[in-house]
Every structure is written in C-alpha cells, then in structure tokens.
Amino acid sequence: MNDRKAPSFPAHNHDHGACVSGALGRAKRRCLEKGIKWTALREQVFQHVTASHKPISAYDLIESLAKDGKRLAPVSVYRILDVLQAAGIVHRLESRNAFFACMTAHDGNRQTVTFVCGDCGCVTEAEAPEAFRALGEVAKVARFHPLGTIVEIDGTCGECTGRPASC
Amino acid sequence: MNDRKAPSFPAHNHDHGACVSGALGRAKRRCLEKGIKWTALREQVFQHVTASHKPISAYDLIESLAKDGKRLAPVSVYRILDVLQAAGIVHRLESRNAFFACMTAHDGNRQTVTFVCGDCGCVTEAEAPEAFRALGEVAKVARFHPLGTIVEIDGTCGECTGRPASC
DNA sequence: TGGGTGACGTAATAACATTACATAATAGGC
DNA sequence: GCCTATTATGTAATGTTATTACGTCACCCA
Numbered sequence: 001m002n003d004r005k006a007p008s009f010p011a012h013n014h015d016h017g018a019c020v021s022g023a024l025g026r027a028k029r030r031c032l033e034k035g036i037k038w039t040a041l042r043e044q045v046f047q048h049v050t051a052s053h054k055p056i057s058a059y060d061l062i063e064s065l066a067k068d069g070k071r072l073a074p075v076s077v078y079r080i081l082d083v084l085q086a087a088g089i090v091h092r093l094e095s096r097n098a099f100f101a102c103m104t105a106h107d108g109n110r111q112t113v114t115f116v117c118g119d120c121g122c123v124t125e126a127e128a129p130e131a132f133r134a135l136g137e138v139a140k141v142a143r144f145h146p147l148g149t150i151v152e153i154d155g156t157c158g159e160c161t162g163r164p165a166s167c
Numbered sequence: 168m169n170d171r172k173a174p175s176f177p178a179h180n181h182d183h184g185a186c187v188s189g190a191l192g193r194a195k196r197r198c199l200e201k202g203i204k205w206t207a208l209r210e211q212v213f214q215h216v217t218a219s220h221k222p223i224s225a226y227d228l229i230e231s232l233a234k235d236g237k238r239l240a241p242v243s244v245y246r247i248l249d250v251l252q253a254a255g256i257v258h259r260l261e262s263r264n265a266f267f268a269c270m271t272a273h274d275g276n277r278q279t280v281t282f283v284c285g286d287c288g289c290v291t292e293a294e295a296p297e298a299f300r301a302l303g304e305v306a307k308v309a310r311f312h313p314l315g316t317i318v319e320i321d322g323t324c325g326e327c328t329g330r331p332a333s334c
Numbered sequence: 335t336g337g338g339t340g341a342c343g344t345a346a347t348a349a350c351a352t353t354a355c356a357t358a359a360t361a362g363g364c
Numbered sequence: 365g366c367c368t369a370t371t372a373t374g375t376a377a378t379g380t381t382a383t384t385a386c387g388t389c390a391c392c393c394a
Contacts, residue, residue, distance in 0.1 A: 009309070009310070009311070037360095037371080037372080039372070039373090041372085041373075042372095057349080057350075058349095058350070058351075059349065059350070072373095072374090073373090073374065073375070073376085074350080074351070074352085075351085075352070075353085075373095075374085075375090075376095076372095076373060076374070078350095078351065078352080079372085079373080080372095080373095083372095094261040094262045094317070094319070095261045095317055097264075097349085097350060097351090097381090113302060113305055115306070115309060115311045115313075117311075118314065124309070126305050126308075126309050127305075128301060128302060128305045130301035130304065130305075131298050131301035131302045131305060133301075134295060134297035134298035134300075134301050135280060135295060135298045135318070135320065137297065138280055138293050138294075138295045138297075138298060139282070139320060139322070141293075142176070142282060142291070142293050142324075142325070143176070143324070143325030143328075144176070144282045144284075144320065144322055144323070144324050144325060145322045145323045145324075145325075145328060146282075146320045146321070146322040147285065147321050147322040147323070148320070148321045148322070149318070149319070149320045149321075150261070150262055150317065150318070150319045150320075150321075151302070151316070151317070151318050152261070152316070152317045153302065153306060153311065153313045153315070153316045153317075154313070154314050154315045154316075154317075155306070155311055155312045155313040155314040155315070156311070156312045156314070157309075157310070157311055157312075158309070158310025158311060158312075161310075161312060204340080204341080206341070206342090208341085208342075209341095224380080224381075225380095225381070225382075226380065226381070239342095239343090240342090240343065240344070240345085241381080241382070241383085242342090242343085242344090242345095242382085242383070242384085243341095243342060243343070245381090245382065245383080246341085246342080247341095247342095250341095264350090264380085264381060264382090
C-alpha cells in the first residue's frame, strides 16, 4: 500500500524495467486479441519506444535501432508505428511529431489526457472522464459528431517542479 | 433572433466576407494592444489564412501568396506565422501541421476546443470552461502544472452530416 | 545622425513522412 | 508437403514541413 491510485509522473528514479515489462506484456496480449502479429521487428521497435517515458521521433527511433551499420528505412519504421498505434500500444504526440509507448491499461476507446513535461521531456497519460463528458457536451451543443479527441497538456511535472531537470 | 448563441460550424453558404473583416479588425486591434507591428506583409499572410475556415499549411500559404513568380521563402512565412500565433490571431492545428485564423473573440488565455470536420475540412473553436476546469482537476491530482493545453476533436460537423461534402 | 532594433531576404539544410514497387515470409487449403 | 494468397519487410525515390545562419534595409529615437 505504498501508493496512490492517482495518475502521476514516473519518479525520476523509478524501476523502469517494470514499466517496460508491463508494457510489453500488455502489448503482446493486445495484439493477440486483435489478431495483429507480434513480429521480432515490431517487438524491437516497441522496446525502443518504451526505452524511456520521453516521446521519440521516427528518425531517432531509426537511429536508436541501428545496428552495425544496418538501419531501417523510414517507411519501415512508419509502417510499424502505424501498426502499434492501431493496436493502441503506442501513441503519437501530435504537438511534437513523436511517439510514445502506452504505459497504462486503458482499452481501445482511448479517452486520456497526455501530460508533457517541458523540463524532463517525459509524458504520461491520465484518464479524465469528467473532462471527456464535458467535451462531449460541448460537441453536442455545436452539433459536432466527434470521432477522436486529442488532449495534450504542456507544463511541468511534479517530479520536476523545484528540481534540476532530467528524467 | 434567428440564431443560437452556441458555437457552431459556419454554414456552407455563410457570408464569409463578414468573417474575414471581423477577424481582420480583431487582429489589428490585438496587435496594437500588444505592441506588435501590423505590417503589409503580415496583413497579406493573415488574409490568406482567413481565406477559408480550413487550416492551411505553411507551404500552401506560400503558394497562395505567390505573385508573378515571386514567392516568400518558407522562413519568412514561418516567422510571420509565429508572430500571428503569438498575437493569438492564428492558431496551429497540431494534428495537421497547419494553421487557421482565429474567428472568435477569446482573449490571450486561450481555453478553447478545436473541432475539425473530416468531411469539409473546416475548423471551429468553442469555449469549454467545464472541460478545462475538469482538466485542471486532473492535472492537480497528477501534480502537473499546466502551461498550455491543446484540445483537438476530429469528427463531422453538423453542416456535413447527411450531406455531400465541401465547405 | 548614427546606431540599435526589428522586419524581411537569401541560401542551405534538417527533420518528418509518403509513394511505388520488389522480395520474402507465413498461414491455410488441398 | 506444396501451392497460393496474404501479410511483412526491403529498396529507392521523392514529397512535405521547419529551421539555422547570416545579410540588408528601414525605422525610431537618443
């Protein structure tokens, strides 16, 4: 019982191995459920995306995946990112043209808010049912039929306020 | 009294001239207030952004501004877009890497939701105080200090549902 | 009146993303 | 097992979005 249920940023010194293995497990399960193949390459890409809580650009991902001179073509990475996004296990940070791994258990109907810390660069998601309900109201009044909603909040995370930066 | 107060999409056949002149007036006033110079070039760029309710990419803007073979360099357009964004009279649609003119009177502290119609491509903003309050709550619980919030909702506008597309 | 500042130009390049087509791996029916 | 349809990945080229570095010009005003 050492922990609050509330969404919060990963402590700068948390056990990231646990994050990764959790995410990996959920990812495989999710793909299995959806009939999406879990290939070696997809796993590699996913692991590199999970490497930190910071979003990574497609090209940095290529860099990070490069091995003895061999590097994936952009198109390959984008294809795989598309699959992982469709599976709901990687999300795109629209405001940064970058990608991050989903570290939470939310289901297909993603209704989360994404927090982006300007200091440490990390990203987390939080459920926000109240906010989404209110947004639904606004849409209704505007006679707008929503299909997908992006909420990205820039700011400073609790881990960073009043401390030297870096995740 | 033919009209609701509620935010709604521009009718496909609305008086767009009125939108443009309203926006232009607000824009000049806003820049004056903020001590931002309103130059001929900035006005041209702004007018081309307001040309429709669809977001426009920086490069399409260059295209649209081109005159007898003369075209602005990308950097010039981006600089001007930066200024207009800082003035709060043009916004960036993050999910599309494109820009649209602010057609509403909200002040510096922008707390609006952006609706993007996938059919006609048009964009509108709506105030959503309830939603922003709820988002503030979520942030507080997550011990996150928000500096800026992006809310973009994709879907279909009332004008388009059940009709052939095009604004 | 000169010098500091801000606006804009020029050139190059970086960063992000897609199209079209080819080849390889795999699953399922037979 | 073997064929074939399908999905996954590779290769090459190109398109799109955005920035950096540096130069010139015009204007304000001390």
